[in-house]
Amino acid sequence: MAPGAATNGHATLTQTSELLRFATAGSVDDGKSTLIGRLLFDSKQILIDQLDHVVQTSERRGDGYVNFALLTDGLRAEREQGITIDVAYRYFQTARRKFIIADTPGHEQYTRNMVTGASTADLSVVLIDARKGVIEQTRRHLYIASLLRIPHLVVCVNKMDLVDYDEAVFDRLVYEVTDWAARLDIVDITFIPISALHGDNVVDRSSAMSWYDGPPLLYHLEHVCIAPDRNLADVRFPVQWVIRPMTAEHHDYRGYAGQVAGGVLRPGDEVVVLPGGQRTRIAGIDTYDGEIDAAFPTMSVTLRLEDDIDVSRGDMICLAEDPPLVAREIEANVCWMGERPLMPGGRYAIKHTTRTARALVEALEHRIDVNTLEHEPAAELALNQIGRVRLRVSSPMLVDPYSRNRTTGSFILMDEATNDTVGAGMVVGALRALKGPDGPELG
Amino acid sequence: MSYELPHLQALEAESIHIFREVAAELERPVLLFSGGKDSIVLLRLAEKAFRPAGFPFPIMHVDTGHNFPEVLEFRDRRIAEIGERLIVSHVQDSIDAGRAVEETGPRASRNRLQTTTLLDAIEQHGFDAAFGGARRDEERARAKERVFSFRDDFGQWDPKRQRPELWSLYNGRINRGEHVRVFPISNWTELDVWRYIAAEHLEVPSIYFAHTRPVFERDGMLYAHSPHVELIGGEEPFEVSVRYRTVGDMTCTGAVRSEALTLETVVAEIAATRITERGETRADDRVTEAAMEDRKREGYF
Numbered sequence: 120m121a122p123g124a125a126t127n128g129h130a131t132l133t134q135t136s137e138l139l140r141f142a143t144a145g146s147v148d149d150g151k152s153t154l155i156g157r158l159l160f161d162s163k164q165i166l167i168d169q170l171d172h173v174v175q176t177s178e179r180r181g182d183g184y185v186n187f188a189l190l191t192d193g194l195r196a197e198r199e200q201g202i203t204i205d206v207a208y209r210y211f212q213t214a215r216r217k218f219i220i221a222d223t224p225g226h227e228q229y230t231r232n233m234v235t236g237a238s239t240a241d242l243s244v245v246l247i248d249a250r251k252g253v254i255e256q257t258r259r260h261l262y263i264a265s266l267l268r269i270p271h272l273v274v275c276v277n278k279m280d281l282v283d284y285d286e287a288v289f290d291r292l293v294y295e296v297t298d299w300a301a302r303l304d305i306v307d308i309t310f311i312p313i314s315a316l317h318g319d320n321v322v323d324r325s326s327a328m329s330w331y332d333g334p335p336l337l338y339h340l341e342h343v344c345i346a347p348d349r350n351l352a353d354v355r356f357p358v359q360w361v362i363r364p365m366t367a368e369h370h371d372y373r374g375y376a377g378q379v380a381g382g383v384l385r386p387g388d389e390v391v392v393l394p395g396g397q398r399t400r401i402a403g404i405d406t407y408d409g410e411i412d413a414a415f416p417t418m419s420v421t422l423r424l425e426d427d428i429d430v431s432r433g434d435m436i437c438l439a440e441d442p443p444l445v446a447r448e449i450e451a452n453v454c455w456m457g458e459r460p461l462m463p464g465g466r467y468a469i470k471h472t473t474r475t476a477r478a479l480v481e482a483l484e485h486r487i488d489v490n491t492l493e494h495e496p497a498a499e500l501a502l503n504q505i506g507r508v509r510l511r512v513s514s515p516m517l518v519d520p521y522s523r524n525r526t527t528g529s530f531i532l533m534d535e536a537t538n539d540t541v542g543a544g545m546v547v548g549a550l551r552a553l554k555g556p557d558g559p560e561l562g
Numbered sequence: 563m564s565y566e567l568p569h570l571q572a573l574e575a576e577s578i579h580i581f582r583e584v585a586a587e588l589e590r591p592v593l594l595f596s597g598g599k600d601s602i603v604l605l606r607l608a609e610k611a612f613r614p615a616g617f618p619f620p621i622m623h624v625d626t627g628h629n630f631p632e633v634l635e636f637r638d639r640r641i642a643e644i645g646e647r648l649i650v651s652h653v654q655d656s657i658d659a660g661r662a663v664e665e666t667g668p669r670a671s672r673n674r675l676q677t678t679t680l681l682d683a684i685e686q687h688g689f690d691a692a693f694g695g696a697r698r699d700e701e702r703a704r705a706k707e708r709v710f711s712f713r714d715d716f717g718q719w720d721p722k723r724q725r726p727e728l729w730s731l732y733n734g735r736i737n738r739g740e741h742v743r744v745f746p747i748s749n750w751t752e753l754d755v756w757r758y759i760a761a762e763h764l765e766v767p768s769i770y771f772a773h774t775r776p777v778f779e780r781d782g783m784l785y786a787h788s789p790h791v792e793l794i795g796g797e798e799p800f801e802v803s804v805r806y807r808t809v810g811d812m813t814c815t816g817a818v819r820s821e822a823l824t825l826e827t828v829v830a831e832i833a834a835t836r837i838t839e840r841g842e843t844r845a846d847d848r849v850t851e852a853a854m855e856d857r858k859r860e861g862y863f
């Protein structure tokens with residue numbers, strides 16, 4: 120039994136544990152819902168009324184078994200069609216970690232949901248049906264995980280019970296996936312043979328696959344090392360909100376509140392405020408619970424600066440010797456989420472960290488075939504398509520390549536007429552980086 | 563030095579970020595406060611987000627008129643302590659104005675009527691964002707709800723038209739007349755909330771702890787015997803030691819048998835429980851399988 124599972128995750132009031140966010144992807148019927156239901160059930164997170172409901176509904180539908188998949192089907196439309204069509208979030212806890220699962224649908228027409236779930240994930244669980252092997256969807260799921268730079272990947276070869284728990288089947292799939300993954304930017308990949316339905320290697324080690332000497336899935340989720348995944352090298356503090364009480368007690372207080380996006384900040388550090396370029400030092404780092412001597416991702420803190428300079432929302436506080444790119448023209452990969460396609464010449468609102476501006480699509484350089492990874496020329500990006508664009512932005516962007524920092528390298532595009540979020544962008548680089556805030560205004 | 567945040571601190575940092583985003587991007591937010599444990603946590607998170615300044619928004623309570631007196635007393639004391647502005651909207655006023663019709667009979671509840679009062683208050687004050695304490699672990703229909711949940715000008719939620727929510731980049735753009743419900747503790751579980759209350763030494767209304775109260779049993783649940791609920795033949799009030807897991811309208815919030823007098827023992831009971839918070843104590847969710855989803859479409863919280 121995996122450590123932690125036996126304690127029911129519910130230890131004491133004061134116990135602390137880490138947070139791991141993971142996304143699950145798989146084609147319809149690969150067993151994703153069954154796997155999640157199994158994780159929740161075996162780690163004792165399913166409560167009696169939820170279980171009763173599942174048992175009753177399974178009987179009514181004539182499933183012939185307790186369909187754990189029903190635990191994770193939220194909305195009515197999905198219950199009727201029997202498929203997951205939107206990102207659903209699930210929670211469970213063991214003594215070591217708290218888990219947030221982004222459960223995403225697998226079909227190509229839901230690429231945007233998959234991208235959404237992947238955007239915040241530390242780890243991705245990709246399911247493969249042992250009988251079907253690597254299919255187009257598997258390749259797409261792996262590609263999306265690498266595009267969104269999910270640091271850890273776990274490939275679960277499911278339904279091993281249906282292939283007699285045969286090692287050769289597993290080995291062949293490991294080989295096929297590794298071969299494909301070599302073409303992607305994937306750092307950490309782990310393979311686990313499982314049967315979600317019977318519980319083999321999910322929480323407990325399987326006795327039917329003695330040839331497998333790795334840990335069960337839950338053990339891996341509890342132990343995979345995620346602390347080094349955050350960028351602790353480059354200081355990035357997007358100013359979110361200015362705190363100015365203007366009361367008698369705090370008359371001169373002025374603090375810059377935000378969530379650390381990179382690096383470690385300390386009182387006394389010499390910093391630069393971008394895009395203005397003013398230099399100063401950190402006078403103190405405040406929280407409601409008092410001053411602290413270091414702030415790192417993803418803490419929400421308030422900085423006080425030594426000099427009285429003009430700082431507002433959208434500015435970024437960094438170390439002078441290690442600034443982000445300051446640019447009006449950027450190159451980025453975009454996953455399109457809008458009903459109306461993205462086209463060159465299109466104008467959108469862009470939100471990047473705490474800055475909102477307007478963006479013009481100068482060029483669509485290519486579209487990426489998510490199944491073959493081929494780059495193809497394209498006149499537009501339709502819903503769920505991914506491509507490389509060049510954007511010109513109405514005010515300077517303070518960006519890092521997404522490969523360096525997932526927070527300062529990402530942005531969303533919003534339709535100014537409908538207000539919908541229509542694009543998810545990942546910065547590749549800046550064109551003509553600026554030194555200061557000059558350059559022509561967008562027309 | 564380890565640069566890993568323990569999970570409660572990671573959740574807290576995310577929630578603070580959400581509060582500040584809303585304050586920066588929307589014009590007239592309001593924080594909805596029920597006096598329950600989730601909204602108590604919201605208040606503390608707002609303090610963490612904005613102190614030493616005041617909140618850049620008022621606090622509002624929708625009072626059904628059937629609230630537990632202990633909760634109202636707690637509400638007034640807590641708001642006075644933190645020195646913020648409280649608006650109280652009364653369901654009774656909506657009934658008196660003919661905007662809502664009181665249900666009758668032994669199963670009557672004002673729970674549904676709250677929606678009208680809430681939407682009217684949002685419109686009257688011109689609020690464009692309302693913070694609520696809902697969590698995604700509460701109920702299946704909530705599992706897919708966004709942190710920023712859009713309501714059209716009828717206050718309705720359309721599960722098919724939710725905006726994708728990527729990274730921590732929230733899109734708060736709305737048209738006039740629309741508003742957004744914001745759930746800063748979406749990713750917290752019931753246990754996280756209790757752990758946070760303990761870690762922060764937050765006071766909660768006394769009804770969360772075991773106390774002796776006259777109750778009666780209906781549909782397998784224990785309800786407070788009060789002037790607001792008619793008894794059905796055969797229902798006999800009796801006294802027993804109970805506590806509440808959620809704080810809502812007296813007419814539809816059930817109590818659980820308990821001897822837990824401290825946070826530690828409450829948490830131990832919750833950790834050992836095998837029934838969800840809503841399944842155990844909220845009659846309003848038990849009516850049909852899709853009950854919560856239907857009420858949310860109408861604009862319920």
Ligand SMILES: Nc1nc2c(ncn2[C@@H]2O[C@H](COP(=O)(O)OP(=O)(O)O)[C@@H](O)[C@H]2O)c(=O)[nH]1
Nearest residue numbers: 146147148149150151152153188278314315316
């Ligand atoms: N034999 C076997 N069947 C499985 C396994 N995992 C899932 N299934 C079945 O495969 C079908 C699809 O599973 P489901 O979890 O709904 O797939 P999803 O569409 O990926 O969520 C159901 O009938 C499951 O019972 C497994 O490990 N072994």
